[in-house]
Amino acid sequence: MIKVYLNGKQLQVAGDITVAALLEQEGLLTPAATVAVNDKLLPRQEWNCRLEEGDRVEVIILMEGG
16 A cells, blocks of 8 residues: 545555546546646556555546636
8 A cells, every 4th residue: 555645635545556546446537637646747648657655646627617
């Protein structure tokens, strides 16, 4: 198990978890999601990368509206 931060909240997750798996686990895996890991925007094709101890993941869900 490793500690990561998701939108500022500390979580204990499996040591081999990927960004995509974390988003799915937390109900945030949507086509409108934008992700940054350690303050760096992460393209969707890189969401299969594994997270490391202490990583900070920020998820923004884009919404349409007016």
